Amino acid sequence: MATVRLLSDDELSPESQEVFADIRLTRGSDFVNNFWRALAHDPVTLKRTWEGIKAVMGPGALDPKVKEMIYIAVSVAHGCPYCIHSHTAGARGKGMTDAEYAELIAVIGMASETNRLVTALGVPIDEAFDVQ
Amino acid sequence: MATVRLLSDDELSPESQEVFADIRLTRGSDFVNNFWRALAHDPVTLKRTWEGIKAVMGPGALDPKVKEMIYIAVSVAHGCPYCIHSHTAGARGKGMTDAEYAELIAVIGMASETNRLVTALGVPIDEAFDVQ
Amino acid sequence: MATVRLLSDDELSPESQEVFADIRLTRGSDFVNNFWRALAHDPVTLKRTWEGIKAVMGPGALDPKVKEMIYIAVSVAHGCPYCIHSHTAGARGKGMTDAEYAELIAVIGMASETNRLVTALGVPIDEAFDVQ
Amino acid sequence: MATVRLLSDDELSPESQEVFADIRLTRGSDFVNNFWRALAHDPVTLKRTWEGIKAVMGPGALDPKVKEMIYIAVSVAHGCPYCIHSHTAGARGKGMTDAEYAELIAVIGMASETNRLVTALGVPIDEAFDVQ
Amino acid sequence: MATVRLLSDDELSPESQEVFADIRLTRGSDFVNNFWRALAHDPVTLKRTWEGIKAVMGPGALDPKVKEMIYIAVSVAHGCPYCIHSHTAGARGKGMTDAEYAELIAVIGMASETNRLVTALGVPIDEAFDVQ
Amino acid sequence: MATVRLLSDDELSPESQEVFADIRLTRGSDFVNNFWRALAHDPVTLKRTWEGIKAVMGPGALDPKVKEMIYIAVSVAHGCPYCIHSHTAGARGKGMTDAEYAELIAVIGMASETNRLVTALGVPIDEAFDVQ
Incomplete structure (x- = not known):
């Protein structure tokens, strides 16, 4: 199931071809996953999204592995099986x-539970947690 | 605003007092934040939740700081300002x-964007991502 | 904070006045809460929503109290403090x-935790749970 | 699709075997559904989750059937098809x-609609609904 | 997978038959999609929902095409692949x-990103955006 | 409440000053709302986000007003009062x-209701809606 066709390499516009080439180069792999093949219908959003991913997910103050774990956490809470x-x-x-x-999963589960307990109880934010 | 009254220390049942004592001991601080004061109406859920938090958020394979960042990520995606x-x-x-x-925030934002792009496009999961 | 002004009784259109009269009659109370005062800018949606609430939340196979608890559960998962x-x-x-x-809150918390564990693990639906 | 393999009975660690035995005993059935088979990779979270479910979902002030209906409501709002x-x-x-x-479904639908109407309109909480 | 059987035309109650007839008439097509076939177990909710859809999604101040795009946006944010x-x-x-x-998708993605950035940062609402 | 201090104009880094200048120029207004003042702690994400907004929300195939309405729809479903x-x-x-x-609000409400009905019923996607 999909709402758009996944584009094969030989169906790409020149602009999308360029992004795919950079994905392959950056990842050191020929494999380009379905997300990019669905997004490739719109080269502008394809390029902006890939540039964003490259900038955000690369090495920095946080370990790239930790970034992937944060990505998983967000994706679980948003209910995105593909992600x-x-x-x-x-x-x-x-x-x-x-x-x-295993610990990642446990933290996600625990956070989900307390998030909803807090919301159900309407707990007011402690002054100690405010920065202003 | 709250849907239950926040309990002060002298309103706690003996069971809730015991949990509060363990929170203070574990954290090495006298401060007990509002979440626990709202939950304290039900000593059973209070105790189960606190035991869960203590087991999950302590040191392990992941740095406790990383666990807090994962907690933030989940809480943002669930829309829980208190959390x-x-x-x-x-x-x-x-x-x-x-x-x-800054990197945590950037990853959360980027994941949120691609989560919804993927969902909108109905992207099928690549076989390469399946474990079975 | 609000994105529309809350309407007082003397600012209502005749159509909205009629709905407010039915809210008061049905509930046996003069109090009309802010939701209806915000919705009253659009008498069509006001009327359709009130008719829906009246039809759905009244006595039936389920106790009205149980219906309110289900309503709370949905509202917590959607993050709607007003609701x-x-x-x-x-x-x-x-x-x-x-x-x-206390039990309602505990079920909501537990469901939230297992919902996200299941989603994180991508658990396939057991055949035993399918009706077709 | 799954992000972990589902464990069959003969792949379980001794700790997970013990939890499975208690699931079977408590439910009076040999059937153990996929959720527990996915979670069984981590006996600690498996045990904590099962203990939580057992404590929360059993008889109490609320009918176990009502608890299941509340569970469904949360699961729908979180978008968890398995759950x-x-x-x-x-x-x-x-x-x-x-x-x-039928009434459960109707309440879930109605709550979802008014949750989002309230959120869109930014309705401030009536003083009458505050407990403090 | 489904939690209820989809009803074929010859399994409908007279009340559901009437709603199906109106769906066909209004849309000028014999095709009735699975949503209505699942909902048809409960003629009351079937009728209320169809009446609501007909009232809301028809021509008005907004172009019906724009209404469908808003519907998509909501459905993406709620994670409903069918919708x-x-x-x-x-x-x-x-x-x-x-x-x-393409622009719809891009707006949904951008909104999702900034929604979560705002939520993560706990940004207070500017007075300029308040109507009261 | 906020998790970061809002930066006033004279606290901005040179890179953030540049983005603020472009926001003012593009919008033809001196007013810079709190979102940007919170994001300004991280000039990289500030710049990337602003560039994204400028690219996505400007005139194109869709009327900018319609884009704002789609933005509202997503923000409501995500529960972001600021947005x-x-x-x-x-x-x-x-x-x-x-x-x-009024019609935007009505569509958001109706979509939210049917989203959750569909999800509750586990409705399988009709073949007619698949593009592949």
Whole structure:
């Protein structure tokens, strides 16, 4: 199921071809996953999204593996199975161990539970947590 | 605003007093934030939740600071301002730097954008991402 | 804060006045809460929404108190503080005890946790749960 | 699709075997659904989650059938198809009639609509709904 | 997968038959999609929902095509693949061009990103945006 | 409440000053709303986000007013009061009439209701809605 056709390499516009080439170069792999093939109908959003991903997910103050785990957490809370599958694979590819994965899952579950408890109870924010 | 009254220390049942004592001991601080004061009406859920938090958020394969950042990510995606405020304070207390915080925010934003792009496009999961 | 002004009784259109009269009659109370005062700018949606609420929330196969608790559960998962406050008041008004409320909160928390665990793990639906 | 392999009975660690045995004993059935088979990679979270479910979903102030219906409501609002399927089966197993199910669905739909209307309009919480 | 059986035309109650007839008449097509076949178990909710859709989605101040695009936006943010597929087909049927679709997707993605950035940062609402 | 301090004009880094200047130039107004003042702690994300907004929200195949309404729809479904307030003001500033606003609200409400009905019922996607 999909709402747009996934584009094969030989259906890409020149602008999308360029982005695909950069994805392959950056990742050091010929594999381009379905997300980019769906997004390739619109080269402008394709390029902006890829540039964003490249800027945000690369090395920085945080370990790229940790970034993938944060990505998983957000994707779970948003209910995006594709994103969960692709970033779980990504985190594993960047070295996430089984023990780290188990803790990630446990934190996501615990946060989900307390998020909703807090919301149900309408808990007012403690002054100690405010920065202003 | 709240849907239950926040309990002060002298309104606690003996069971809730015990949990509060353990919160104070574990954290090495007299401060008990509003979440626990709202939850304290039900000592059973209070105790179960606190035991869960203690088990999940302590040291393990993942750095407690990273766990707080994952907690923030989930809380943002669930839209829980109280949780965001308390765990942002928690992450800072465990050493999250401004640079790390900026990257956390950027990853959350980027994940949110691609989560919804993927969902809108109905992208099918690549076989490469499946474990079975 | 609001994105529309709340209408007082003497600012209502005749169509909205009629709906407000039915709210008062049905509830046996002069109090009309802010939701209806915000919605009253659009008498068509006001009327359709009120008719829906009246049809759905009245007595039927389920106890009205149980319906209010289901309403709270949905409102918590959607993150709507106004709805949580108004339907928690509603459930209490219909006889929800402190013990029932504590269990409601506990179920909401537990469901939230397992919902996200399931989603994170991408658990496939057991054939036993399918009706077709 | 799944992000972890589902474990069969003969792949379980001794700790997970123990939890599975308790699931079977508590439910009086040999069937253990996929959620637990996915979670079984991490015996600690498996055990904590099962203990939580057992404590929360058993008889108490609320009818177990009503608890399953609340579980469904949360799962729908969180968009968890697995959870919806398993708890709809659970509610039916505990005696939910077609008429009760129809009302549950109607309440979920109505709550979803008014949740978003309220949020769109930014309706401020009436003082009458505040407990403090 | 489904939690209820989809009803074929010859399984409908007389009340549901009447709604199906009106769906066919209003749309000028014999095709009745699965949503209505699932909802048809409860003629009351079927009728109320169809009446609501007919009232809300018809011509008015907004172009029906624009209404379908707003419907898609909501469905994406709620994570409802069925709704996304059906209303994307609906928007295309009402004349949404590829360029309009590309912009719709881009706006949804951008809004999702800034929604979560705002929430993460706990940005207070500017007085300029308040109507009261 | 906020998790970061809002920066005043004289606290901005040179890079953030540049973005603020472009916001003012593009909008033809001296007013810079709180979102940008919170984001300004991280000039990189500030710049990327602003560039994205400028590219996506300007004139194109869709009327900028319609884009603001889509933005509101997403923000409501995500539960972001700040975003709802700012983009409702934005849509009004771009000419959204009261009648258009009323229809927007009605579509958001209706979509939210049917989204959750569909999800509750686990409705399978009709083949007619698939593009592949």
